[in-house]
Amino acid sequence: MVGTQQWNSVATQLIKAFAADGNEPVQMKLYKSLRLWAFYVDLEEGLGTLESTRAVYERILDLKIATPQVIINYALLLEENKYFEDAFKVYERGVKIFKYPHVKDIWVTYLTKFVKRYGKTKLERARELFQHAVETTPAENLKVLYLQYAKLEEDYGLAKRAMKVYDQAAKTVPDNEKMSMYEIYIARAAEIFGVPKTREIYEQAIESGLPDKDVKVMCMKYAELEKSLGEIDRARAIYNFSSQYADPRSDADFWTKWHDFEVQHGNEDTFREMLRMKRSVSASYSQTHFILPEYLMQKDQKLNLEETVDTLKRAGVPEDEMAALERQFAPESNNTASKDGSRKLGDGEDDDKIEIAHKDVPAAVFGDLANKVEENNKDGDEETDSKLGALERIKRQRQG
Template identity: 50%
Template structure:
């Protein structure tokens, strides 16, 4: 340790030894201007490389003459502090005290300078003087204006964290008066210092402050979760704190957690577990079990249930494991064995209850969930008493208007089947009768219940009762205006218009009733105007099976009057087919076909015309058949017209010969779109070639060429090419090539075909090789020579 005795004020007898000859000019300057800063700074700079005691000698004099100079004091204090770097403050206490005194002297003159205070406080924190350091911090806060306290408090808080204990807590309490929004930092410090009760109280204050905004962006639930975790994990510490320091504001942990359960409905599972863990932490195991039981019987979601139930199971397993360890030791009492057996039995019961508890959760979510009630019945298995009780509770609980999951009628049906299997048909009837009076939301459900009731009666061979039941259900006004789909009307008043119920009624009457009874039921369906196309077909087939052919045709007529197209088309198709099969009078059949075609849309006309033509070909005149096919070409839809023309041409060629088709070809070429004309022209030309009319065929090819782009439709030009090779000469071949180039040029300038050509070019590339191969197989040997010659002459 260097000698620092010269750091104090030296006597005048020794001053002369600290001043060298080089210092004399500076001494003269400071003597002439002792209260001016510049000479002193020059002197201090001059002595910057001198020994420590010489520099202290100059700085002491400067501070005495310039007592309010911040710059001089800063240089002096930094020198003294730097000189003690690396010096143990506990071993050299006196040296540190001397520097402290220098700081105190400086602060007497510069108490408003925060930098001096900060340097002093940093220096004090290196020493083992908690009391002096805390007082210095307090003096700094009192001396400086509040606008500069931000510079002191971070260092003060670091000091508080280093000293811990009550001192740190008191410092943070004062800091909260300066910045109350930093209360979360205070809570963290309380937790770090094991002041858990005080931390919990601060959390409660935050939750009770509605305008509090977390600096860390925490939500109210996050703060609540932190409070809950604190209360649970340090339950014993908090309890002991209030036991030794009684307070009027003791924390009621259970009340706090239960209020959270009510407030945060989406986190109930976690909070129930927290409450149980609190009970376990304070050693109240029976209360913990009560909490678990309350949790698993009150949570509203399966997620929360699984969370609570798993924690419950884990707790019971830990207790059983502990008891087993104790029971395995020597000298274990019989009471421990008995308790172990009891706990094992309780654990098994808990595991057996799990499916029922999950079902309870689902029913608490939606008590009108029919499927969950059915699952609960299945859980009871063969326990008849519980099954009946479950069905009774379900019927009493479910609101028919809100039963959206599952079908309510199925609940009554299964309940009745339960009694039916037990052989108690009387109780089964009572269940069905009760169900028939339930205000179902949907009339279809009520219809299904009637059907199930009737099927049970049929299984019991009570056929008359089944018929009477359905007859009663379908009874209604002769001219009913009730809308079956109007849910504002009770289902019982809409039931007589249920087609499902009427269909079952028809099947039932067909099985156990007479033909007249069945016909009466079908007629009633038509009166109510609820018949479907299938009803029409079934009624007609029923009459046909019973040899009532004319009546079956009348049913078809009623059907085609009731239904529009496209349903009417199917009925007409069946009607006309069966009428032709029965070989009705030809005039009557013609009238039927004319009626069918009168309002038939174009897209459904083709099958009817073909059937009509077939009738005339088989039982009428060929002339009439041709007229029908001719009419069809103008009545069918655009997509069917080309096919109809081809069929007409084929029939004409068969009956009247090929020459008779010329007029049809000409009409078709005028009526059909270009894409179809191209194909038809090729067929027309081929027909003329067969008749030996080469010039007419060539003229047809010329006419059709305007519809065939050589790049998109090479097949057309290949046919013409083949035709000229076989039947033409050099001039005609040359004319064909000229027309081909002309048509290609025309399409190249037509923007409507440019895009199409681009798309088709790929297809053309893929098929070009095959086309060339076919041409070489079909053309004679001199075909290539003829084509080259024609191009050369051109």
């Protein structure tokens, strides 16, 4: 009785504290206050009975102000008092009320508690729950549920069903999680069915559309597997296939491993084939990216110049000095182009000293016209000679 009286006193003080001015009843303003209801639940759990506490939780659910944490707290309260089925019903209500991403914690807790409680006694029901969970979950949140599902099948179900779950997970999860999912799938398959079972999984992973870097890593692991089983030709074929994803300039590790593999298990012909593939792949990458280094160099140089100019501006350097600095650090190609483009004929002081070579046009270009010109020139020379004096004619004859 004393605890109930204290609770009534505290509740009355809270209602008065939250009351607002006006004629509207306080209950109309506060009946959906989650903070007040959460305090009410805490008081009932500490001072009331299980039935009164359940009544408060049910009222919160009816008012639709519950949060995922309220659902989990309610279910844990029932579980502590051995009301397991009632707790699972609360989880069911929670997954119907909330959507992703808020329902993720409810699903994980629900499935974990259910499997822990019933194990293999209600295996079909657990499978239905997991199947319903993965069907309603976005791809980015599927990995955790699939791993729980596969663990259920490994512990209480069939190994083949577990492999099907792993296979479905590897095909469904996003691309950035496929690699890790395939690694788990391969590890579990090797442990349950043996190493040879993983061959088809490796081939499926390589053909599943993984990024190039992940395909290369998967191929290298596959080649190591075949080498450990003594399948040297299969391992060499895998190295040959995966070489298209390895640039010799940036991926020396792959080519070193292939080199060591040929030294240990190959012969002169296979080693030469490896070198030929290396040259071919290097040439293909060079043709594809031959513009890239120069472009990146110019881009970085431009960024550094802009950063320098901004720093000088903040330091208060005059614009004339900054312009001179820009000309000094500008790319050489730009300076050369500007010099050549700014040069004009007739502006230089040394234009008079420039010697221009002359070359006569061949007479064949003019045809008969050239012959007539020569005849006219001869006639003109004779007339000129007749007009000259005797002394001048003698000088010309001596020079001729």
